[in-house]
Amino acid sequence: TQLLEQSPQFLSIQEGENLTVYCNSSSVFSSLQWYRQEPGEGPVLLVTVVTGGEVKKLKRLTFQFGDARKDSSLHITAAQPGDTGLYLCAGARNTGKLIFGQGTTLQVKP
Amino acid sequence: GAVVSQHPSRVICKSGTSVKIECRSLDFQATTMFWYRQFPKKSLMLMATSNEGSKATYEQGVEKDKFLINHASLTLSTLTVTSAHPEDSSFYICSGLAGGGYNEQFFGPGTRLTVL
Numbered sequence: 001t002q003l004l005e006q007s008p009q010f011l012s013i014q015e016g017e018n019l020t021v022y023c024n025s026s027s028v029f030s031s032l033q034w035y036r037q038e039p040g041e042g043p044v045l046l047v048t049v050v051t052g053g054e055v056k057k058l059k060r061l062t063f064q065f066g067d068a069r070k071d072s073s074l075h076i077t078a079a080q081p082g083d084t085g086l087y088l089c090a091g092a093r094n095t096g097k098l099i100f101g102q103g104t105t106l107q108v109k110p
Numbered sequence: 111g112a113v114v115s116q117h118p119s120r121v122i123c124k125s126g127t128s129v130k131i132e133c134r135s136l137d138f139q140a141t142t143m144f145w146y147r148q149f150p151k152k153s154l155m156l157m158a159t160s161n162e163g164s165k166a167t168y169e170q171g172v173e174k175d176k177f178l179i180n181h182a183s184l185t186l187s188t189l190t191v192t193s194a195h196p197e198d199s200s201f202y203i204c205s206g207l208a209g210g211g212y213n214e215q216f217f218g219p220g221t222r223l224t225v226l
Contacts, residue, residue, distance in 0.1 A: 006153075031212045042114075042203050042217035043154070050212055088153060092213035096142055096159075103153040 003027055004091050006101025013079055014109050021074045021087055021104045029091035032065055032072045033098065037086040079108045112138045114206050116218035123194055124226055131189045131221045133204030139184035140206030144215065145177070148201045160187040194225040 004025045013019055023032070031050045035043035047056050049065035049072060056063045060083075062075040072089055086105050090098040113136040123129050133143055141162045146154040158179055159167040166179035176198075178190040191198055201222055205215040 031214075033214060035217075040201075040220070040222070042116075042205075042219045045214060045216060048212050048214055086151070090215075094213070096207045096213050096215075097144070097156065098213070098215055100153045100156075103151075105151055 003099050004089060004101040006089055006104060008104060009102055010105050012107040012109065015081060016078050017108075019076050019079060019106070021089075021106075022071070023073070023089035023091075023101045024071045025091060025099075026070065027091065027099075028069050029099075030069075030094050031092045032069070033090045033092065034063055034072070034074055035088040035090065037088060043086075043088055076106075079106075081108045081110050084108050112136075112206065112208050112216040114140075114204065114216050114218040116204055116221050118221060119219060120222045120224075122224045122226065125195055126193055129191045129194055129223060131191075131202055131204075131223075133187045133189070133206075133218050135185045135206040135216075138206065138208055138216075140187075140208070141184060142207040143181060143187040144205045144207070145179060145187075145189050146203045146205070148203060148220075150201075154203060157189075191223065194223070196225045199223055199225045 006023045033048045034046045037043040047063045052067045052069045054065045060077045089101040115134045117132045143160040145157045157172045160179045160181040162181045168174045181187040203220045205217045208214045
C-alpha cells in the first residue's frame, strides 16, 4: 500500500517554465522531507518541513507543508537544465522510518 | 548536512558468492541506519532498519538470511548479500538517522551490485 502519493511521476519541460510536484497522504507525518537524486548517486536532502502550513524557500524552489501535515508540494520557478533529476518526497514516522513517494523524474530541456 | 559513505561504489560478482557493503556515518553517530534497494527510475524500497548493538528489523518480504545486517558501532553498518543471484542485482543505498528530532535521514552514495 502506497501511503504517500507523489505526482506527476514524469515531467519534461522547457528551460524557464515553472512546475509543481505534489505529495499527498491520508496519514499525518511528524515531518516531511524532499530529496533530489541524480543517476548513480544517493538522494540529497533539500529541505525538511515540520510545522503545518510551513513554507520554505531554497533559491528557485518553494516547499510547502499542508496545514494538516498530510501533504506537501514543491514548486520550481524558471526551471534550469541543472534541475534535472529524480525528486523524492518522504514522510517521517516517529519511529524514524521514512515513507517515500513514487518519485518525480524531471527533465528540463535547454 | 551529515555525511554518509558507502563502500564499494560498484561491485561485480559471480552468482553464488557473497558480497559485503559497508555504510559509515563520517561526522555524526547513527544509532539507527537504514538499508534501501532501488530499481531504475523508481523510488527507494526500505529493506531493513539497522540498530546499533541489536538485531536488524526487516521489512515484509525481505529475507533476513539472504541480506545479513550488522551494526557493530555507532558509525558502521554492513549489509552482506549472501549467495548472490542475478535477481539481486540492484542499487543498494544506506542512510543514517541524524539526531535533532526531525527524523532526517542522510544517504550514502549507493552501491551498484551486478551479479553475473
